[in-house]
Amino acid sequence: MNPLDRTLVQRLDLVATLTDEDRDALRALSLTHKTVAAGTDIVVENQEVHHSCLLVDGFVHRYRDTREGKRQIIAFHVPGDIVDLHSLKFEKLDHNVAATIRCDLAFIRHEELWDLCMSRPNIAAALWRETLIDGSIFRRWIVALGRMSGIQRTAHLLCELTMRLHAMNTAQTQHFHLPLTQNELADALGLTVVTVNRTLQTLKQRGLVERNRTMLTIRNWPALAQIAGFEATYLHLRNPPAMDFSEDRQANASA
Amino acid sequence: MNPLDRTLVQRLDLVATLTDEDRDALRALSLTHKTVAAGTDIVVENQEVHHSCLLVDGFVHRYRDTREGKRQIIAFHVPGDIVDLHSLKFEKLDHNVAATIRCDLAFIRHEELWDLCMSRPNIAAALWRETLIDGSIFRRWIVALGRMSGIQRTAHLLCELTMRLHAMNTAQTQHFHLPLTQNELADALGLTVVTVNRTLQTLKQRGLVERNRTMLTIRNWPALAQIAGFEATYLHLRNPPAMDFSEDRQANASA
DNA sequence: CGAACAGTTGACACCGCTCAACGAACGTGG
DNA sequence: CCACGTTCGTTGAGCGGTGTCAACTGTTCG
DSSP: OOTTIIIIIHHHHHHSOOOHHHHHHHHTOOOEEEEEOTTOEEEOTTOBOSEEEEEEESOEEEEEEOTTSOEEEEEEEOTTOBTTGGGGTOSBOSSEEEESSOEEEEEEEHHHHHHHHHHOHHHHHHHHHHHHHHHHHHHHHHHHHHHOOHHHHHHHHHHHHHHHHHHTTSOOSSEEEOOOOHHHHHHHHTSOHHHHHHHHHHHHHTTSEEEETTEEEESOHHHHHHHHTOOGGGGOOSSOOOOOOHHHHHHHTTO | OOTTIIIIIHHHHHHSOOOHHHHHHHHTOOOEEEEEOTTOEEEOTTOBOSEEEEEEESOEEEEEEOTTSOEEEEEEEOTTOBTTGGGGTOSBOSSEEEESSOEEEEEEEHHHHHHHHHHOHHHHHHHHHHHHHHHHHHHHHHHHHHHOOHHHHHHHHHHHHHHHHHHTTSOOSSEEEOOOOHHHHHHHHTSOHHHHHHHHHHHHHTTSEEEETTEEEESOHHHHHHHHTOOGGGGOOSSOOOOOOHHHHHHHTTO
C-alpha cells in the first residue's frame, strides 16, 4: 500500500473535502524516504529548504532555543502531518524541527507540491487549511502558556495529543504510546522537569491520567478535559473522535 | 486614492512579489466599509463568517478568555493587515477579534477573495504567506511566554510592534502612537497590570523606552532588541526597516 | 463636577524555579 | 549475562519572580 494513504491522504481527509482524483494526485507524488534516529535535527533555523517533510512514522517536535540556552517546544507532530509545510512559502525557517524518537520521513519537493496546488485547487485549499490549523494550535498554546496554571496546561496538552493521535488512529484506546520524556513535556509547557513531574503525580493521584515511560493511560477523559478547559473545535477536524473510553475502562478494570 | 493601495497592496508588497496586474486585481476588490468604536468585538468565537476584515485604520487585537475569565491576547494588528484571513478556510472561528481603538475596517467577501486566489496564483501565494507569517509570530510569542522573563517579553513585544508599524510607515520615527493600555500589554504578555507597570518603569530607568498613554518613544533600539533577543527574520519581511533612530535622537535630544 | 478608566505603589503570598542528591530503567559492550 | 554509563524520573529544601489585594493618584470625558 502506498505510504501516503495512511498518512497524508488520511490526514487531509480528516480536515478537508477531497475528490477521488485529488487523492490519486496525492498518491502520485514522488517521495524520498529517510529514517532518522531520535534527537536528529530534521531542519534547522535559517536553513534554506526545497522540500517539505511528511512524518510517516514516529514523533516529531519543533523548537527554538533562547539566547540563554533554554528550549521552548513549539509544536508536536504525529504521523500524517507535514512537519514543515510552512517552508513551502518561506525562504528561511525561523525554528528547528527534530525527531523526538526514531522516525520514518518522506520528503516532497516544493516545486512538485506547488504544481499540485496549482493544478488542484482542492489540494491547495486542504494544505492551506493544514497550515491554518497549525496556527490555530499555536494560538491555543499561547492562551495556555499565558493564562493557565501548570496543571491546566499539562492536562490541555495531554488532551490535545490524545485527540490528535486518536483522530489518525495512531492511538485507539485509553492506553497508548506517547513517546515524550518529562523534559520534553516541560519544554513544551514552559515549566521545569521538576514541576512537570509533580504535576503528573497530581494528575495520577486524582485518577485522571497515568504515564509510564512511553505509555499514557487516560483514566478519566471528561475530568481531564474539564480541568484543561479542552474543547476540540480548535483542531478543526471534520469528525472529531468520540473519546469515549467506557468500554476500555471495563476491559482494563482488572489491570 | 484607493484605500487598498496604502493598506493591502502595500502590505503584500512588503512580504511577497506581485505584478502590476496582481495589484490591479487587488484594487478591483469590492469592499464594504465600516467604522467601529474602541472595544467592539469584530468577530467572535464560533461565529460563521463569509467575509474577511481588512484593517484600514486603527488598531486591532485578537483574544480568547479562559474558563476562569482571564483574557489572553493572541495577536495585534496594524493597518494593512487582514485580521481574520484564517476565516477564509475555517467554518467557525476559534477566538475573538476586537477593535483596540476606534477602527476603520473594510470587509471582503470570502467568495470573491477565493476567486481571486484561483485566478491569480501570485495573490494566493501572497495571502497564504500572510497566514504563515501570522503563524510565525505566534511561534515567537510561544517562545516568549514559555521561556522568557517578564522584562524580556515586554521588550520583545515592543520591538515587534515598533518594527511592524515602521514597516508599514504607520510609525516613522522613534516617537510614535501605540494605543495600548498596560492592561492590554499585560493580557498579551501573560503578566498582570502591576508587573507590566513595574517592568515598563524598569525599561524607562534603563533608558530603553518611554511610554506615555498612547505614545511610545524608543530611546535605545539596539539595547532594547538586545535584552529581547529580537531579530526580525521571523516577520519574513522582504526589506526590513533599518530601525536606525540616530537622527531622531539628535532632533529629540532637547526634548 | 463626578464617574469611569488608566496608572502607581506597597505589603504579602504562592506557584514554580533552582540546586542537589538519589533511584530506576535502559542500552551497550565486554 | 553482568557491569557500567547514561538517560530518565523522583524527592527535598529554600528562594524568587509574579500574582493578589488594596488603596490611592491622575486623566479623560460626558
